Amino acid sequence: xxxxxxxxxxxxxxxxxxxxxxLSSCKEKELQAMQTLIKESEDxxxxxxxETPINPLEQDSNKTYLxxxxxxxxxxxxxxxxxxxxxxLLDTTNYIADVEKKCMIMPKYALRLKTKKDTLDIVLxxxxxxxxxxxxxxxxxxxxxxxxxxxxxxYVDLKTENTIIKLIQSVVPKK
Amino acid sequence: xxxxxxxxYKKIVKPSYLWRMLLFSFFLTLSTPIFSQSLYExxxxxxxxxxxxxxVYFNEEDAYMRVGYTYNxxxxxVNIDYTSVSGQEDGYNYFIMExxxxxxxxxxxxxxxxxxxxxxxxxxxxTEDRKPFVTEDPNFSENSLKRVDSYKELKVxxxxxxxxxxxxxxxxKEYVAFQQMRDNELDSHVAQEHYDNNxxxxxxxxxxxxxxxxxxxxxxxxxxxxxxxxxxxxxxxMTKEFEDIAAALKVDFRKYEVKxxxxxxxxxxxxxxxxxxxxxxIVVFYYSGHGFRWADQTDAYPxxxxxxxxxxxxxxxxxxxxxxxxxxxxxxxxxxxxxITDCCNSDIGINKMTETSFLAGRSYQTPHIxxxxxxxxxxxxxxxxxxxxxxxxxxxxxxxxxxxTLSFLQAFHEEISYLKTQEPSWDNILKKSHTNTVNKxxxxxxxxxxxxxxxxxxxxxx
Numbered sequence: 360x361x362x363x364x365x366x367x368x369x370x371x372x373x374x375x376x377x378x379x380x381x382l383s384s385c386k387e388k389e390l391q392a393m394q395t396l397i398k399e400s401e402d403x404x405x406x407x408x409x410e411t412p413i414n415p416l417e418q419d420s421n422k423t424y425l426x427x428x429x430x431x432x433x434x435x436x437x438x439x440x441x442x443x444x445x446x447x448l449l450d451t452t453n454y455i456a457d458v459e460k461k462c463m464i465m466p467k468y469a470l471r472l473k474t475k476k477d478t479l480d481i482v483l484x485x486x487x488x489x490x491x492x493x494x495x496x497x498x499x500x501x502x503x504x505x506x507x508x509x510x511x512x513x514y515v516d517l518k519t520e521n522t523i524i525k526l527i528q529s530v531v532p533k534k
Numbered sequence: 535x536x537x538x539x540x541x542x543y544k545k546i547v548k549p550s551y552l553w554r555m556l557l558f559s560f561f562l563t564l565s566t567p568i569f570s571q572s573l574y575e576x577x578x579x580x581x582x583x584x585x586x587x588x589x590v591y592f593n594e595e596d597a598y599m600r601v602g603y604t605y606n607x608x609x610x611x612v613n614i615d616y617t618s619v620s621g622q623e624d625g626y627n628y629f630i631m632e633x634x635x636x637x638x639x640x641x642x643x644x645x646x647x648x649x650x651x652x653x654x655x656x657x658x659x660x661t662e663d664r665k666p667f668v669t670e671d672p673n674f675s676e677n678s679l680k681r682v683d684s685y686k687e688l689k690v691x692x693x694x695x696x697x698x699x700x701x702x703x704x705x706x707k708e709y710v711a712f713q714q715m716r717d718n719e720l721d722s723h724v725a726q727e728h729y730d731n732n733x734x735x736x737x738x739x740x741x742x743x744x745x746x747x748x749x750x751x752x753x754x755x756x757x758x759x760x761x762x763x764x765x766x767x768x769x770x771x772m773t774k775e776f777e778d779i780a781a782a783l784k785v786d787f788r789k790y791e792v793k794x795x796x797x798x799x800x801x802x803x804x805x806x807x808x809x810x811x812x813x814x815x816i817v818v819f820y821y822s823g824h825g826f827r828w829a830d831q832t833d834a835y836p837x838x839x840x841x842x843x844x845x846x847x848x849x850x851x852x853x854x855x856x857x858x859x860x861x862x863x864x865x866x867x868x869x870x871x872x873x874i875t876d877c878c879n880s881d882i883g884i885n886k887m888t889e890t891s892f893l894a895g896r897s898y899q900t901p902h903i904x905x906x907x908x909x910x911x912x913x914x915x916x917x918x919x920x921x922x923x924x925x926x927x928x929x930x931x932x933x934x935x936x937x938x939t940l941s942f943l944q945a946f947h948e949e950i951s952y953l954k955t956q957e958p959s960w961d962n963i964l965k966k967s968h969t970n971t972v973n974k975x976x977x978x979x980x981x982x983x984x985x986x987x988x989x990x991x992x993x994x995x996x
Contacts (some may be wrong), residue, residue: 414845427845455981459761460927461936462878463824463839464850487880487927488826490760514760519983 363399386456389513393493396479397448400472403441405530406430408469408482425469425480426512440530444470444523448481453521454491460516462488468527485524489517546553574692576653578668578682587651587925588688590708591616597631600639600652600701611639611701612648624642629655629666639703654679690716700845715951739784743996746869747786748816749809750776753802754793755823757842765930768822768876768939769793775943777820783906785816797823797842799852806859811868816910818872819859822936825877827924829884831855834988835920836879848884860918869996870910872960873918876936878927879988905950905958915993917960921971923986938981938987964989 412427423430438442447453448470464480479495491514498513517523549767574589576599583603591597597616601906602609614633649670657664663664665685671678702709754769756762773789780787790805792798825838831837835856839848848850856875863871921928921938930936945966949958956962968987975982 364609411847412844449825458929458931458937458979458982459764460878461764461824461876461921461930462826462832462880462927463882464844465882487925488878492760512759516981518981 375441386515389498390451390454390456390515393479393481393495393515394449394451395496396474396495397445397472399474400445400479401475402473403436403444404471404473405434405436405444405527406469406471407432407434407531408466410465410467425471426482426492428466428469428482430469434531436530440526444526444530445472447522447526450522453518453523455516455518458516459483459491459514460488462490462491464488464492466490466492468524468531470527483517483524483527486519487529489519489521489524491515491517491523549938560809573688573693575684575686575688576666576668576682576740577684578680580668580670580680584683585651586700589616589889599633599651601648602700608643609640610646610648612636614648614650627655627657631666639701662826704821724927739907739911743907744814745785746814746816746911747788747812748776748780748818748910749786749811749868750784750789750791751805751809751817751819752791752793753797753819753821753823753838753840754791755797755842757795757797757841758823759844761930764930764935765822767795767932767935768930769818771935772820772822772874772939775946779906779910782903783910785910787889795842797840798907799840799854802840802854806862809863809866811866813867813869815868816870816872817863817866817868817876819863821859821875821877822854822939823877825856825875825879825920825928826882826921827879829881830931831924834924835860835878835918836875836922838875838877848882856920858920860916862952864916869914871916871995873916874939875919875940876921876928876930879920879922879924880927881925902950902958908951909958909960909963912995913960913993914996915991917989917991917993919963919964919967919987919989921985921987923988926985927983928985929982931981937973937982938967941974941987945970960991960993964991 364442365451406423406425407476408425408428408430413424413429415427418424418427418429423433464482464484466484469480469482472479472481477496479493481491481493483491493515494511494514495513496511500509570952574591576587576589578585578587578973583605584601585601585771587601589599597618599616600613601614603612604610613636615635616631616633618631619630631653633652636648636650638646638648651668651670652674653666653668654670654674655664663681665682667679667936668682669675669678669680690712693712695713698712699707702712750773752769752773754765756766756769758765769791773791777787777789790809792801792805806819809817822839824841825836826839827833827836833855837853837855839852840854840860841848841852856873860871860873863873919942920934928936928938930939942963945963948966949963965985968989971985971987975985
């Protein structure tokens with residue numbers, strides 16, 4: 360590769376370096392806030408959920424929703440299993456804070472963690488689009504667009520190899 | 535703190551690329567738009583000698599500095615290669631450039647030698663003076679570190695012949711390239727003379743290529759919760775890019791945008807079906823948003839998920855295949871069609887849904903006008919490119935948008951630059967976009983999986 364090709368070939372790498380740093384800083388704060396909530400939680404419930412969320416205005420009050428996803432089954436977890444899931448949730452190496460996948464989250468599992476004050480709901484999707492959405496009044500996403508929508512949801516990608524999904528899958532009964 | 539960072543650095547055999555790229559953030563936080571040149575001037579002094587360095591930075595593996603200084607009444611210039619590493623430790627950010635291979639550009643006398651200089655930036659939020667430290671000690675002993683006298687980013691217009699002569703000989707290819715780059719800056723007086731008569735350029739262009747219009751169709755999911763911000767960044771970058779291209783080429787420009795709350799399949803199809811390009815026109819279609827492939831899909835190109843809200847159920851009525859857009863535009867009769875999508879191409883785990891009625895995304899500097907003309911006005915045909923191969927996800931972040939979109943823009947900038955002497959071609963741009971994207975995901979991003987763009991071109995000279 361000659362000088363000219365090198366110049367521009369590597370500018371591609373060089374230029375986006377900053378973005379990784381900046382985004383990492385922003386999301387890391389929210390991730391830390393989520394981790395704090397998880398640490399303070401006393402109880403973990405595991406649910407199986409439908410893959411499309413329901414608008415809050417259309418939700419059935421007799422059903423359970425986590426991050427607006429309807430739970431259709433609750434999975435029993437022993438205290439040992441709950442502890443393991445909590446440890447996995449607290450493991451920051453399971454999360455990706457600096458980049459995002461441009462795929463749609465199709466979650467299957469949801470966790471409800473009860474803290475002293477309220478609850479933290481987390482829905483999770485498996486590979487190839489492993490992602491998580493967390494909902495709690497303390498978690499915020501930036502205002503979106505000029506429409507100034509503000510959500511109290513936190514979106515974060517999960518690593519391809521993450522222990523959270525693995526543990527949940529080991530707990531969920533196989534059909 | 536500095537010593538710790540340096541010791542930590544020295545212990546790292548080969549720091550991961552993510553940390554290496556984590557950044558040259560210091561440079562970019564101080565610099566102007568991200569697509570501007572990476573040229574810097576650093577002045578420092580030691581033993582009563584003043585040194586001036588001209589830094590050309592490409593990436594963490596590839597940078598060099600020409601250092602000019604006077605010793606015993608003789609002016610010397612030395613070239614030093616640099617590799618760098620960056621990271622964070624205990625709340626501090628650090629960026630270290632380690633020099634090596636110092637060689638004299640001017641004639642070396644006898645056993646004259648030059649120990650390469652090394653530079654260290656250390657800062658946190660409270661740091662006011664962000665000038666780097668310099669040392670020639672390869673062990674970075676704390677006592678040897680000294681703050682540089684000045685550090686600044688250079689504008690291309692500052693690269694006068696006189697300035698360049700401080701570091702380059704006339705016959706060096708870098709000197710010639712910088713001259714060309716400078717001379718064609720639109721705001722320089724030399725360029726002004728060249729482009730003074732805009733009417734003449736336009737008349738000549740129309741005589742050669744005929745009058746043309748550029749239609750830009752932007753389909754961007756800027757409202758979706760998880761990636762909306764990065765899609766908005768893509769929208770901004772691509773819109774600006776093609777606006778600038780149209781302005782440089784002096785062709786009429788029309789933008790059609792489907793984004794935000796109006797991001798629906800119905801609106802998208804209305805725009806696409808309503809397009810009526812002339813036979814000499816250029817149509818550019820760009821999509822940034824969620825993408826996927828059906829479990830039973832054989833088409834290499836993904837489906838676009840045209841839902842601004844996750845509450846809308848996924849169905850055939852909320853998806854558009856990238857290939858169908860390509861085919862639709864092909865039939866419209868424009869001279870040149872360009873289809874670019876930045877989205878995932880991963881298996882959604884569901885077979886294709888059928889239609890049912892249920893409810894249910896530096897400015898480039900010194901553009902070489904002739905090269906732009908060759909790419910946009912002197913060609914005909916179609917091209918299609920998507921950001922990832924079957925089964926792969928595409929990566930993005932809110933600051934720079936999609937990795938592929940960024941890679942495409944950078945490959946495009948390179949192709950139309952003065953520093954590149956070969957004939958411009960779309961095939962080259964797409965190949966470089968591919969390489970740049972793979973490099974970003976494989977070496978520049980610790981948490982990314984490989985992303986291989988897929989493309990097809992059927993473009994020829996008109």
